[in-house]
Amino acid sequence: MTDTREITLTVNGTEHTIDVEPRQLLVHAIREELDLTGTHIGCDTGNCGACTVLKDGKPIKSCLMFATQADGSELMTVEGMEDLPEAGDDLHPLQEGFREEHGLQCGYCTPGMIMSGKALLDENPDPNEEEIREAISGNLCRCTGYQNIVRSIEYAAEELEEGEIAAADGGVVTDADGSTITPAELTDEDGEFDCGVENCCGGPTTDREHDSVSGGERE
Amino acid sequence: MKPAQFETHEPNTVEEAVSLLESLDDRAILAGGQSMVPMLRFRLAVPETVIDINAIDGLDYLEEDDEWLRIGALARHADVEESDLVAEQYGSFADTAPLVADPQIRNRGTVAGAIAQADPKGDWGSVLLAHEGEIVAQGPDGERVIPAADFFLLPYDTTLDENELITEIRVPTPAPREGSAYHKLKRKVGDYAMAGSAARLVLDEDGRIETATIGLTAVDITNVRATDAEDHLEGERPGSEVFKRAGELAAEQSNPESDEHGDAGYKERMVNVLTQRALGDAAERAGLVKRRVSQ
Ligand SMILES: Cc1cc2nc3c(=O)[nH]c(=O)nc-3n(C[C@H](O)[C@H](O)[C@H](O)COP(=O)(O)OP(=O)(O)OC[C@H]3O[C@@H](n4cnc5c(N)ncnc54)[C@H](O)[C@@H]3O)c2cc1C
Ligand code: FES
Ligand code: FES
Numbered sequence A: 001m002t003d004t005r006e007i008t009l010t011v012n013g014t015e016h017t018i019d020v021e022p023r024q025l026l027v028h029a030i031r032e033e034l035d036l037t038g039t040h041i042g043c044d045t046g047n048c049g050a051c052t053v054l055k056d057g058k059p060i061k062s063c064l065m066f067a068t069q070a071d072g073s074e075l076m077t078v079e080g081m082e083d084l085p086e087a088g089d090d091l092h093p094l095q096e097g098f099r100e101e102h103g104l105q106c107g108y109c110t111p112g113m114i115m116s117g118k119a120l121l122d123e124n125p126d127p128n129e130e131e132i133r134e135a136i137s138g139n140l141c142r143c144t145g146y147q148n149i150v151r152s153i154e155y156a157a158e159e160l161e162e163g164e165i166a167a168a169d170g171g172v173v174t175d176a177d178g179s180t181i182t183p184a185e186l187t188d189e190d191g192e193f194d195c196g197v198e199n200c201c202g203g204p205t206t207d208r209e210h211d212s213v214s215g216g217e218r219e
Numbered sequence B: 001m002k003p004a005q006f007e008t009h010e011p012n013t014v015e016e017a018v019s020l021l022e023s024l025d026d027r028a029i030l031a032g033g034q035s036m037v038p039m040l041r042f043r044l045a046v047p048e049t050v051i052d053i054n055a056i057d058g059l060d061y062l063e064e065d066d067e068w069l070r071i072g073a074l075a076r077h078a079d080v081e082e083s084d085l086v087a088e089q090y091g092s093f094a095d096t097a098p099l100v101a102d103p104q105i106r107n108r109g110t111v112a113g114a115i116a117q118a119d120p121k122g123d124w125g126s127v128l129l130a131h132e133g134e135i136v137a138q139g140p141d142g143e144r145v146i147p148a149a150d151f152f153l154l155p156y157d158t159t160l161d162e163n164e165l166i167t168e169i170r171v172p173t174p175a176p177r178e179g180s181a182y183h184k185l186k187r188k189v190g191d192y193a194m195a196g197s198a199a200r201l202v203l204d205e206d207g208r209i210e211t212a213t214i215g216l217t218a219v220d221i222t223n224v225r226a227t228d229a230e231d232h233l234e235g236e237r238p239g240s241e242v243f244k245r246a247g248e249l250a251a252e253q254s255n256p257e258s259d260e261h262g263d264a265g266y267k268e269r270m271v272n273v274l275t276q277r278a279l280g281d282a283a284e285r286a287g288l289v290k291r292r293v294s295q
Helices: A026-033 A078-083 A093-100 A110-123 A129-135 A147-166 B014-023 B036-041 B077-082 B084-089 B091-099 B103-108 B111-117 B123-130 B227-233 B240-253 B264-286
Strands: A005-011 A014-020 A052-055 A058-061 A074-076 B007-009 B027-030 B049-052 B062-064 B068-072 B134-139 B142-147 B152-154 B165-172 B178-185 B195-203 B209-217
Touching: A014 A026, A052 A110, A058 A110, A058 B103, A078 A093, A078 A110, A093 A110, A093 A147, A110 A129, A110 A147, A110 B103, A129 A147, B014 B027, B014 B049, B014 B134, B014 B165, B027 B036, B062 B084, B068 B084, B068 B111, B077 B091, B077 B103, B077 B111, B084 B091, B091 B123, B091 B178, B091 B195, B091 B264, B111 B123, B111 B165, B123 B165, B123 B178, B123 B195, B123 B209, B178 B264, B195 B264, B209 B227, B209 B240, B209 B264, B227 B240, B240 B264
Parallel strands: A005 A074, B007 B049, B027 B049
Antiparallel strands: A005 A014, A052 A058, A052 A074, B062 B068, B068 B165, B134 B142, B134 B165, B178 B195, B195 B209
């Protein structure tokens, strides 16, 4: 009886044109039509936040919206995190934070938590604990007790801030006093790149023997 | 569960939406969808057609003129939360927005949709009652203005005509020496209220209460005014003693039901406490009282 409709979604930077029924929820379109199963479904009521994605930069629950309503919009799902410039060759600092600070156990809530964390840090790069708790208040976790999730997001905020200082417009690092150092000055005799940041990404000359993006190292 | 099948229409103007309402039999309006989508999923609503109003231009405003704070039908809870105008002038609105649901839901859900939903546990209804606000609706015969006091009938039932679309929610701009506040008790962040109280006070030049209006959440079949408490306050000077009595009167007038979160007696005591707190903040914001009066 019902017709399908063609919609265009830009998901993690890639444009997709798909056919959906009017009743198809955005979360189902993301998981079933686009095969991006990082976005989870945890409840039938809009309570759990496992399905959180960013729509035009803002976090929304993709189970409380029809796919047709996202026609023409930009979406970001957890799969897009590792492609962000801040991720370098590895995981995004937020993803890394969840690994470093044990921000997950079963991992079911994690994609939603990461998306809510991302939305927060985009708006407020230096949040306090209360602000972090508020930002994830729409995301339920059955496992962790939240403490480590808060720490994971704090970890990411710190990493991103350091990255910012070291960031480079064109590889130029700003020193604490505001003076700039060019990449050449950071390269020691062996040609190794040292930006001075702890846990340095290794820079352009280092071999990529870091953790693989998908599996990562378990501690 | 997936919703049953339906067709969608996405009108671009209010007029188009109203003529769709008129011409289609079995249809539902979809705004933020934060209540409608769950209703469709649980098949509490099984309309043939969904009229999605999100494409209507120019309804997402939040603005003030000489007479009113005007909230367009597509202004989201988050728009109220982020508004400087609200933060400076409308205490109860500034208190309420961050207490509605959670950040994701506030990014989609609308104030008008929450009013239309008429959930007795909804927060905006009591705030609208306390501000003696109005609902502006567009129907086949033109515009109609419904005072908040005449709007809520039963849980999820209002005096809105089935062919009418709410275009605006509005409240009068504050008088000199006016202050308002909202206090809500919830089990955890993001939950609906177990009880809530919105209070607005207007003081006269002598610092006496000229107008007192109080709206209560989740303690009756609809959002309600606590009229006995209002009557008690008018003409008095703001202070702990009068607020205490007002809290008691609000509790006596409320009709909460016992549920898994608390029995009726507990909720009545909470109405008392929340009302005193809201009155204290409202008085402080009205500018003549230095400190929060009660706590
Ligand atoms: C997990 C969760 C927690 C929540 N917690 C709270 C809370 O703490 N406090 C609170 O107040 N609310 C809460 N809500 C509800 C939320 O505020 C909704 O956003 C709101 O009730 C409905 O607004 P909406 O724009 O999403 O409307 P929709 O869901 O789109 O519509 C709701 C109803 O209003 C009708 N409608 C919508 N717009 C119009 C219009 N312009 N004209 C005529 N009819 C219209 C629809 O047809 C429908 O019947 C919660 C919701 C969820 C899912
Ligand atoms: S699946 Fe969307 S909120 Fe739970
Ligand atoms: S880690 Fe299991 S639900 Fe959060």
